[in-house]
Amino acid sequence: MSDLLELLVSATASGCVYGLVALAYLLVLRPTGVVNFASGEWAMMGAFAAYVLAGMLEVPTVVAIPGAVLVLAVIGWATEWFTVRPLVERGAGHLAPILALLGMLVIYHQATLLVFGGENYPLDGPFGFNRVELGPFAGTSQSFFIIVMTAVIFVAVWLFFERTVWGKSFEAVAINRRAAALMGINLRLVTALSFAGGAAVAAMAGLLDGPRGSVEVNAALPFAVQGFSALIIGGINRVEGAILGGIILAFAEDLTRRYVPIPSGLALGVTPVLLIAFLLVRPTGLLRAKEAG
């Protein structure tokens, strides 16, 4: 039993990381319709930004975390400005921005590789990895830190979309761009902010995960796949879907690895099986579009 509870804490933390990457996809996808597979690169770059600030410049964590998030927000903003906007404004088709972002994925990847190489770098968590017990739940302080930070982010994003006129405006752009523009909503600004927000959230995923294993360029692809899977499971319509999908995915993976008596190598199939199942049975994800009232 204590094994299970300890595993659940760790799996929840992993699910939070997946959920944050899913949220990064979602923030860009909703108002623009663009599936941005570079979200995984953003997460990886966020971890590197945190490593540069905390590991190399020895900036205190309380500054390094928002600093790294800010760096990625600027990168996200610039990405929209230089690659997506020119295409959209010249009336390119719907596929063009997706392809342009895949191109950016390669550029991000190779650029980071050029600067940092394929090495693994250590990143310290703010509270280390001490064992923390909260009632029956035991886990590392980093796991609890990941869970708390993710909860704060999701509540903040949820409040933004649910409770503010600006948030509603983002939603309006997602529903009908033309009408939104004629209501006075600045599509350019909303799109740029979506990219900045997506990159910032992805950076959080990367820098929260970094202390567990290490920081490396190769981490980008797994982030992209796990986040995308979480997005498909949770559904692309609602913010809550991202975290729900992330936690379901992590629980399925970790519980299968722990308790299902199949060879460990086969447990690798959990993610693709779950992904295919959702695409076949419930392609809109677990959470449907919100019903008002």
Place this chain on the structure above:
Amino acid sequence: MGIARTMIGAGLRVLGVAGLATGVMAGAANAADTIKIGVITDKTGNARFYAEPVLQGIMLATKIANANGGVLGKKIELLIEDDSNKPDVSASKAQKLIDAGVVAIISNSSSTATQQAQNTTIKTLIPQVTHNGSDTLTRKLDNKCFFQIGPLGSIQIRTLMAYARSKKLKTASLVTDNSALGQILAKYFKIGLEKSGVKVTVEEVIPAGSKSALPQMQKVRAAKTDAIFVAGVLARENTLFFRAYRQLGLKQPIMGSFNLSIPTFLRTAKGLMEGVTFIDAMDPAKPEAQAFIAAYQKEFGKKPFSLPAYGWDDMNFLIQAIKRAGSTDKAKLCAALQGSTGWAGALGAKGTAYDFSKGRAGFNPQGAVVRVIKNNDHGPVVHSGTK
């Protein structure tokens, strides 16, 4: 400040290598008066993290030989080519070096690239030396002038298994990752363990990109085996392994492949690896290794890990043969290399020497060692040999 230190460190490394390069290239003014040795290395591909430190060792050995008057009265000139660890590129770079008139080639990227380059070197029987450990490198082609310096993969496994036997293990857990090399190593580990009478009761895979190794390690904990063998080669996933091991309060001994000898783990799994044993090829207590360590320390101001020693031995192996051949003629050099016996390098356990009289893989089968991590550093040898 940390960044300053890092930047200066990086700068020094660059300068150090550049300094070495100047020393190595100094004799290039009159090309006819130099002995040209080609190096095919990986500067831009995925093997560069191994290749770059090894290249440091090659250049250091060259610089020291040149400072001591060179070989046969001539300075050694290194011609360095980057193959990005691509087999086809490696083969064409070998041709380029042969055309440039090198007397021998050192292959310093992966085994696959080295194998491909042999297709070129075998045509002219130009001597080719590598430290790569793949057992098949000297078997696929009957290339009389191809020599392997480093410990073969099979020797590494047998050494680790001998260590396991000495610990009287009955059961073991086997943990690896889903990389190709990690899977192959796990397979050999399992075969070796079962041959040694150790029952592998848990086999776990930590897939690349995992966020935690807790589920796998809980199963390992539940199995209560006598030891845990690590065959994984991915730095991130191995770090997750060590973290879960500590988090779950496991106490069993950890035995790992040569991969744990890369210094990265001392940073990413800092403080988590105390007491971990791993396969290595360098015994810091061996006098020849100490000579290398001293030379390295003088040049770079810090203690080397084992990787540069591979390059150091590659080059010194060639130098001693050229001296004995008294000529750079490739046939004579090839014969001298074949006859290299009793020559001790920086690699290999204390008291062991290379022996190329019986085969072209000359690393002494009793030369691989098991070392232990101590004070977050590669500590002393706790076992050597396959017995």
Place this chain on the structure above:
Amino acid sequence: MTGEQPLIEVRGLTKRFGGLTAVDGLDFEIRPGEVLGLIGPNGAGKSTTFNVISGTYQASAGSMRLDGEEILGLPPHRIAARGIMRTFQHNMPFEGMSVAENVMVGAQTTVRSTLGRILLGTAAARAEEQAIRARADELIDFVGLSEERDAEVTSLSFGQGRLLETARALAGEPRIILFDEPAAGLTPSECDRLGVIIRGIAERGIAVLLIEHDMRFLLPLADRVIVLNFGQKIADGTPDTIRTDPAVVDAYLGEAGGVGADA
């Protein structure tokens, strides 16, 4: 009312599509609180005029001044932010949102708090959100959708949707609202209700520009009417003068057998 300075002054407004001149040198102005009707046969250029004014189309030539400032050519969201709001001929609600949320989106241009303050949830930002919420409620009451405040917009009838569009446009604190055939598809009682609402809007000092085919709806409502034909203005006057203008009767109203004739 007519003594006031014009709110919007349009001069020489021209829009060409290739060889076709859809709007040809149109001049007009509209004053605060004035209801101005824009009529003309199909293809006369009414909708094009709307689209150019709201920034959806770029004008080929001309000028449009709001309080003396040139605003022609600004992107749609800028024009909307200046207080020029529109409704659509076919309702365009934000589906999936409630009536109240739709109206709040209309108020987006009035948000003064910076995004940073909103994200931080400062007291001032929260107070502003509250104020917008309250105003949205007030506007929903004004158009008579109180019962449907929290309903999802796709559950509304067509007529209710039109009222929602009106409330949403009002939420942006417009100085002028463009109505594109607001009576189309409405029942007679809904038409009456909309007429009352439009008068109420004008009484708030907001200018109203109306495209409308239904003369029984338009003529009692409008202070002034402009008649377009082939992109050009052929008449401009009170409903009474328009009704009897021979050029208008000839070009447009004649078809229907005379102004005010039973359709």
